[in-house]
Amino acid sequence: MNKYRVLTTDNEWLYINLSIYRDHPIVPLTNKEGQLIVNSSLELREETLSLFTTFQDKNRQGIYIGDILKKEVWDIALGKPRTLIFVVGFKKGSMVGWNKATGNREICAIVRKTTRTELPIIIGNQWQNPELLEGK
Numbered sequence: 001m002n003k004y005r006v007l008t009t010d011n012e013w014l015y016i017n018l019s020i021y022r023d024h025p026i027v028p029l030t031n032k033e034g035q036l037i038v039n040s041s042l043e044l045r046e047e048t049l050s051l052f053t054t055f056q057d058k059n060r061q062g063i064y065i066g067d068i069l070k071k072e073v074w075d076i077a078l079g080k081p082r083t084l085i086f087v088v089g090f091k092k093g094s095m096v097g098w099n100k101a102t103g104n105r106e107i108c109a110i111v112r113k114t115t116r117t118e119l120p121i122i123i124g125n126q127w128q129n130p131e132l133l134e135g136k
Contacts, residue, residue, distance in 0.1 A: 002017075002018045002019075002051065002052075003015065003016070003017050003018075003051075003052035003062075004016040004018065004049055004050060004051055004052065004064075005048075005049075005050055005052070005064055006044050006045065006046070006048050006049045006050070007044070007045045007048040007127060007128070008042050008043060008044055008045065009043040009044070009045060011128065012031070013031075013032060014029045014030065014031060014037060014042070014044070015029070015030045015031070015032070015034075016028070016029055016030075017030070029042075045127070047127070048066070048127045050064040050065040050066045050067075050125075051064065051065045051090075052064050053065065053088065056119070057069065057119055057120055057121050057122045058119040058120065058121045059121060059122075061122050063088060063122065064088070064125070065088055065089055065090060066087065066088065066089075066125050066126045066127060067087070067088045067122050067124075067125050067126075068085065068086070068087050068088075068122070068123050068124045068125055068126060068129060068132045068133060069084075069085070069086055069087075069088060069120035069121065069122055069123065070083060070084070070085050070120060070121055070123045071083070071084045071086075071119075071120035071121075072084075084120075085123070085132065085133070087125075087126050087133060
């Protein structure tokens with residue numbers, strides 16, 4: 001089963017748990033509370049369709065492609081901690097975090113951890129909070 005989310009034109013997240021039954025796709029839409037959505041008049045913002053990465057942030061929230069994460073890291077060159085803000089994406093089949101300030105990517109290490117306190121936190125997403133990526 002693949003899990004996705006998509007924004008409606010009313011700026012509400014809907015969730016999709018795509019599965020296959022007897023060679024037919026089953027695509028139920030649910031809201032954040034898990035209630036089934038049967039409203040056929042919903043307008044979806046197709047560009048916001050985003051895949052669940054299977055990772056969670058420090059607060060146990062699921063991380064999706066397009067989420068903006070914040071993580072404190074130790075900068076060896078500076079000899080002090082610094083804050084990274086980046087958007088989650090995929091490149092060549094690997095999950096990456098794009099640091100919009102530098103254009104650099106940090107491969108999957110963005111969510112690797114030894115303790116939960118070392119995980120990043122979700123601070124927004126690129127569609128609803130693009131200002132979080134400006135001037136960082």
